[in-house]
Amino acid sequence: MRYDVVVCGAGVAGLAAACALGRLxxxxxxxxxxxxxKPVAKGEVLQPGSLAILDEWGxxxxxxxxxxxLVARDAGGAPQMALEYGRLPVERPWLLAHDYPAILAALTAALPSTVDFRRGVLVGGLVRSxxxxTGVRLADEVxxxxxxxxxxxISSRLRREAGIEASRQDYPHRLAAFELHGAPSVEADxxxxxxxxxxRLRYPLPGGRVRLYAQVGADELRGLDAAGxxxxxxxxVSGTPALAPLADAIxxxxxxxQLLPVSRFLAGALAVPGLALVGESGHAVHPMAAQGMNSAVADAHALASMLRQGGSLAPAVVDHALARYDVARRENLTQIGRTSHNAARMITDLSxxxxxxxxxxxxxxxxxxxIRYTVMHTMSGLGVHPLTPVDRLHQLGVLPDPRARRLPAWA
Incomplete structure (x- = not known):
């Protein structure tokens, strides 16, 4: 059997890739x-850059x-740093929050007729020539x-089989995720x-629910009975007084x-001849910055753009497009990973x-x-503008910034 493209995996990354490539x-x-x-506490917040792509796809x-x-607050709820998305010059200057299965369902409904979606199918490995x-092995066919x-x-078997290295770095903590029903309403942020x-991270979900994440040690909740x-x-709650209104719901x-491990990595390559990595098969960041799902959507969009520019699916043309995809996305993801890691360290480092x-x-x-506008622009998926070493000194208050009240020059 032959297809133009085989996409292995139907999370957000796979569905987005199938949607983008099928539309070609x-x-x-x-x-x-x-x-x-399977319902999981992940991939629930969409950034403006992703919203523009998803709207294009319907x-x-x-x-x-x-x-x-997006607000960083002290334990009592006082804002310490706020990214005000309404200041972005885009049509959709906001984040969207919804359940992961609902986002998958929307992508599934948008798949074009050129996509053959099969569930319950295990990809046995890669075929090479x-x-x-040049293809994949399924249970009963090539x-x-x-x-x-x-x-x-994140544990991609196809990545390993392709010989692509990925040095995964685990954070020394995990995130306990709670879906709070019957909670009082919270701010729409x-x-x-x-x-x-x-x-401690919280945001509202549809239906009057609240998502709450709490940083915990690897074994902090292990073996606790109901009283524990x-x-x-x-x-x-006592350590985060701002969450007191949610105490009963907690x-x-x-x-x-759900207890979620937290790690970060960027694969040594995002493509080899005939194969592309998208989403968590190629990269992962700390979820605090709401970048994982959004980067996956951007991967799919960029991959489709490179293939469209190539104009054909001849092997040499495809591989040239994949090389360009690798360079462009790795550059972007390196900066997103650095921004996400630095943002996470500001709050999660307990030393x-x-x-x-x-x-x-x-x-x-x-x-x-x-600096705040620059960070927001990068995190929103509208384009990467890295901070300089001097900017880091401005952030730490070591060096005054005479431009602190201005928009960045590129804006």
Whole structure:
């Protein structure tokens, strides 16, 4: 059997790739090993750059909530640094929050007729010819394709089989995720609380629900009985007084918690001849900056753009497009990864030096309009503008910034 493209994995990255490549008129096989979508506490916040792409595809999720601000607050709720998305010169200057399955459903509904979506199909491995990936093995057949897209997640077997290195760095903490039902309403923003125990993150979801993440040690919740969990929840609220209105909802929803590992990496390459990596098969960042899903959508959009410019699916043309994709996306993702990591360290580093430097950097960023706008623009997916070493000194308050009240020159 032959297709133009085979996409392996139907998370956001795989669905976005299938949607983007199918819209070019290519015959796409989208293969997913799971029979049904599993609800997970991930991929719930869309940035403005992704919203523009999804709207172009007709894949924006219905019923999502608009969040106008990403705010870093102290434990009592006082803002320390606020990214006000309404200041961005775009048509959709906001974040959107919705459930991961709802976002997947919107992408699935937007798939063009050129996409053959098969669930419950395990990709057994890659097929090669002359050093180039030329297809995949399924359980009962070989599928030839001009391009294979690996969207099989952070532990990607296809990435390893292709010989692409990925040095994954785990953060020394995890995130406990709670979906709070019956909670009082909260501000329509994405709030990260800076506490002595690290990050607490909350934002509203449709249906009057609230998503709450809490930074925890690797074994902090291990073996706790109901009384132990209740005591832990009491400590969570007492250490973050701003969450006191949610205390009853936190206690009521402790049983539905999910514990998520947190890591970051950027693969040594995002493409080899005949194969492209998209989403978490090629990169991952700390979820605090809401970049993972949005970077996956940008991967798919960029890959389709490179192939469209090539004009054909001849092997040499495809591989040239993949080389350009690799260079362009790695440059972009390097900067996004650095921005996300620095933002996460400001709040999650529990060492004495980390806490002092993080608090100073937050205040310095919050009080500097130029740097704050630059960080927001990069995180929104509208274009990367890296901070300089001098900007880092401005953030820490070591060096005054005479341009602190201005927009960046490029804006």
């Amino acid at each position: 008129g290519h015959r796409v096989l989208l293969a997913e090993k799971q029979d049904a979508v 894949a924006a999720p219905d019923g999502a909530l608009k969040l106008g601000t 002359g050093g180039r990936v 599928v030839d394709a001009a391009l294979v897209v690996a969207a099989d997640g 994405f709030s990260a609380y800076v506490t002595e125990r690290g990050l 969990l209740a005591s832990w929840a009491d400590g969570l 206690h009521a929803n402790l049983g539905g918690r 004495w030096v980390g806490r002092v430097a993080g608090r100073r950097a937050l205040r310095g960023t919050g009080g500097n309009h130029r």
